[in-house]
Amino acid sequence: xxxxxxxxxIDRKVLEILQSNAKITNAQLSKEIGLSPxxxxxxxxxxxxxxxxxxxxxxxxxxxxxxxVTTFVQITLVGHKKQVTDSFVEKIxxxxxxxxxxxITGSGDFLLKVISKDISSYQRLMLEKINEIEExxxxxxxVILSTFKESKVLPIx
Amino acid sequence: xxxxxxxxxIDRKVLEILQSNAKITNAQLSKEIGLSPxxxxxxxxxxxxxxxxxxxxxxxxxxxxxxxVTTFVQITLVGHKKQVTDSFVEKIxxxxxxxxxxxITGSGDFLLKVISKDISSYQRLMLEKINEIEExxxxxxxVILSTFKESKVLPIx
DNA sequence: CTTAAATCCGAATAATCTTCGTTTTTGCTC
DNA sequence: GAGCAAAAACGAAGATTATTCGGATTTAAG
Numbered sequence: 001x002x003x004x005x006x007x008x009x010i011d012r013k014v015l016e017i018l019q020s021n022a023k024i025t026n027a028q029l030s031k032e033i034g035l036s037p038x039x040x041x042x043x044x045x046x047x048x049x050x051x052x053x054x055x056x057x058x059x060x061x062x063x064x065x066x067x068x069v070t071t072f073v074q075i076t077l078v079g080h081k082k083q084v085t086d087s088f089v090e091k092i093x094x095x096x097x098x099x100x101x102x103x104i105t106g107s108g109d110f111l112l113k114v115i116s117k118d119i120s121s122y123q124r125l126m127l128e129k130i131n132e133i134e135e136x137x138x139x140x141x142x143v144i145l146s147t148f149k150e151s152k153v154l155p156i157x
Numbered sequence: 158x159x160x161x162x163x164x165x166x167i168d169r170k171v172l173e174i175l176q177s178n179a180k181i182t183n184a185q186l187s188k189e190i191g192l193s194p195x196x197x198x199x200x201x202x203x204x205x206x207x208x209x210x211x212x213x214x215x216x217x218x219x220x221x222x223x224x225x226v227t228t229f230v231q232i233t234l235v236g237h238k239k240q241v242t243d244s245f246v247e248k249i250x251x252x253x254x255x256x257x258x259x260x261i262t263g264s265g266d267f268l269l270k271v272i273s274k275d276i277s278s279y280q281r282l283m284l285e286k287i288n289e290i291e292e293x294x295x296x297x298x299x300v301i302l303s304t305f306k307e308s309k310v311l312p313i314x
Numbered sequence: 315c316t317t318a319a320a321t322c323c324g325a326a327t328a329a330t331c332t333t334c335g336t337t338t339t340t341g342c343t344c
Numbered sequence: 345g346a347g348c349a350a351a352a353a354c355g356a357a358g359a360t361t362a363t364t365c366g367g368a369t370t371t372a373a374g
Contacts, residue, residue: 018215023179070259099306099307105299146260154224184329194331
């Protein structure tokens with residue numbers, strides 16, 4: 001499963017470029033990595049079929065689509081049995097406003113990233129959805145005041 | 158600046174599709190939204206030039222590129238003067254392993270998302286980089302044990 | 315060295331995007 | 345509702361881009 005050593009420095013460059021600009025043409029990409037279009041495309045295809053590149057996504061301006069509030073919510077569950085977390089995760093997955101859900105160490109069991117229109121719709125979501133989940137014992141919210149970095153490029157070692 | 162009411166239900170569908178699959182062809186997209194290719198392209202271009210669609214990114218498999226550890230790090234700074242946070246943010250921006258940096262409410266001043274090869278490289282990053290920043294008073298880390306949801310699709314209201 | 319496999323190149327073909335003139339729909343105003 | 349102007353959508357032609365393929369070059373092992 002270790003697909004590591006198969007990446008040479010050209011592959012890394014391809015990955016770096018596609019992470020920051022997925023819409024680049026193959027011709028342009030080939031210029032930037034110093035190869036001709038044919039082997040460039042072959043490398044990209046190989047990265048896709050091997051699963052190293054999982055998918056491609058458009059990144060939206062949250063403000064412009066009317067989503068002004070992003071929060072991180074720490075969740076403590078009522079217990080730690082498998083059935084409790086499974087049930088919790090299943091319910092979380094059906095809530096579109098929860099865009100991330102991580103099982104974490106430290107205080108609290110889960111950390112959610114929640115995206116809302118405004119504070120009042122955030123409050124409504126918490127009262128009517130999150131806190132209504134029976135497995136949830138308590139929550140603690142961190143509201144994002146401003147975001148200074150949001151990189152889509154991983155630090156490939 | 159409120160670019161909200163300009164989005165009809167077709168625009169929303171376009172945004173939803175492009176968020177989950179940016180590599181779809183214009184012809185395929187036009188079928189899915191029930192228009193011909195020409196006005197479909199026109200809509201996408203308009204969404205791009207208006208800045209609602211900011212960019213396009215390839216999503217990688219972190220494990221497969223050798224990045225096994227993701228953490229959230231809460232940072233408390235030594236003060237709250239503008240110069241302190243400015244200096245901190247500037248240093249953070251030069252660290253590729255820090256992929257997100259948010260100014261937050263609640264305990265701690267900032268929340269970082271940090272991506273590392275493994276625990277020991279995470280430890281090295283904290284000791285040699287983060288804790289070396291003079292504005293940092295203390296840190297508290299949450300290690301992600303597993304991720305149950307990581308949606309790239311915003312809940313457009 | 316020798317050789318086999320892998321990689322890369324260049325050019326032709328296929329697929330897709332993009333433009334443009336025309337037609338249809340939409341939303342007012344009377 | 346009827347008429348009309350603006351906006352949106354259509355279809356087909358032209359322009360770009362992706363993709364394929366045979367052959368040349370490089371790489372790595374023996």
